[in-house]
Amino acid sequence: MPVLSAPRPTPGTGQVITDSAATAQAGPRSQQGRAGELSWSGRAARQLVLRQLDQLPHAWIAWHEAGETTLLGQGHRVAGELIVEDPRFFAHVLMHGSVGFGEAFVDRWWTTPDLLNLLRTLAGSTPSSSRGSWWGRAIGWAPKQLLRWARQNTRAGSRRNISAHYDLSNEFFAAFLDPTMTYSSGLFESDGATLHDASLAKYERICRRLDLQSDDHVVEIGCGWGGFAEYAAANYGCRVTGVTISREQLAYAQQRIERAGLSERVDLRFCDYRDLTGKYDKLVSIEMIEAVGRRFLPQFFAKCSELLQPHGQMMLQAITIPDQRFDAYCRNVDFIQKHVFPGGCLPSLGAIQTAVGERTDLRLLETVDFAEDYARTLVAWRERFHGAAERIAELGFDERFMRLWDYYLCYCAAGFYERQIGLAHQHFAKPAAR
Structure with a gap:
């Protein structure tokens, strides 16, 4: 996986990288993912998803969206990359948690150069407690039952x-x-x-x-x-x-x-x-x-x-x-x-x-x-x-x-x-x- 040649942000800040080298290495991005093109509810969903991903321990995820790269997480190394291809990704993940995350990949609403590595990063952030991770809990108790x-x-x-x-x-x-x-x-x-x-x-x-x-x-x-x-x-x-x-x-x-x-x-x-x-x-x-x-x-x-x-x-x-x-x-x-x-x-x-x-x-x-x-x-x-x-x-x-x-x-x-x-x-x- 390419290492982003960008200034090291403060862990957990979700800092946007504007360095041209980082942008060049980020790979193809869809302009559909631009936050400004989202509805009010879409922007709110995006903010909530990014906020939760920014709590990942031990590692960063390089988040590529609309020509910008953001490092999310509390770690000190880039351990996964995610490229948003469709803004519907945000609401679907917010509503359906980890199931929605997988469904969004199947629908090509997001991509990654290394799927296994990204999923390992996310799996490694799951606590061992009975509550599990935030994204494992989704809205909709009755349909699941x-x-x-x-x-x-x-x-x-x-x-x-x-x-x-x-x-x-x-x-x-x-x-x-x-x-x-x-x-x-x-x-x-x-x-x-x-x-x-x-x-x-x-x-x-x-x-x-x-x-x-x-x-x-x-x-x-x-x-x-x-x-x-x-x-x-x-x-x-x-x-x-x-x-x-x-x-x-x-x-x-x-x-x-x-x-x-x-x-x-x-x-x-x-x-x-x-x-x-x-x-x-x-x-x-x-x-x-x-x-x-x-x-x-x-x-x-x-x-x-x-x-x-x-x-x-x-x-x-x-x-x-x-x-x-x-x-x-x-x-x-x-x-x-x-x-x-x-x-x-x-x-x-x-x-x-x-x-x-x-x-x-x-x-x-x-x-x-x-x-x-x-x-x-x-x-x-x-x-x-x-x-x-x-x-x-x-x-x-x-x-x-x-x-x-x-x-x-x-x-x-x-x-x-x-x-x-x-x-x-x-x-x-x-x-x-x-």
Whole structure:
């Protein structure tokens, strides 16, 4: 990112830079953003947004608007750049907070030369308290609650929510995922590890933690495109029963298992986890719990415990929200929940442990956090996503969709880098497991 060659302002003053070198480096700006062209309400919204951004700790944001550059924040270095392209940006952000900020990017009302860096700067300013950041709180309590109610993860609701994301098309996901079609974080064991290496390393860690044996019968809740089922059956000789409620995923996964010659050992089904029956030696669920919902967490873990043999073990991979922000998070709807994962809800580690303790006899053996690996996974996905832009466009996805997904990938990566969200492997065991 270019460093602005301008006089150092007093932190937090929102000082306007008039230095010609700074203006030259600021990049293209739209004249629509000029404050003087705004209505009275628009000017008021602009002032409130700038005032709030000027409270950012630790760093400045270089704010480019109508030929002028303003440094906003309380820091001592430029850590992000934002270029206002349309004055509608201000009222939309004021009314809709962080969701509106993302929507304004999708609509190209603002741009930036480095989206990930800017979002990291903003994520790094979010306090760890339950109140969260100013821009995470938006006007409109009732509409948010109605949206949450409409997207509850009942059996029918879960099918709708999953289909809205995972049934975009297998060709779309294949354009940016690695050859294993793994749509969850990898485990990077070295600096030189590829995305494909990381996916396989993640599967291997899960198998080893479970001490997987050839005579084991494994149930996988949320089998996706069949990557783990194929890996476990091919490398450990076990039987795998996997379930998904995405028709697109199931069709792809069944075909890959047949091509791999594993049909006798792997049984993949269209089935809600709540309808599973039988007993299994091991249970795996990789980033499916985010689609369960807070209300259904106790039911999810009760079903997991019910499915396991007395000696059974379980490996869970979960994206988590800090405990101190969980309640506030559950009362709101963020950009991802509104536009990417309808019905999504990140659990906290505390919420998981409460549900496990209240409804099961499972023992927690180990928790491993590897959030940095998810940030790296998302960066790799984003690079592949941009590299496949023409292919994705040929599938019928327009520029607005591309910007939405670019924002989604950067938004999540920023959250992991700045530890606003976590990633955990949790190993559970039934009482008779040794």
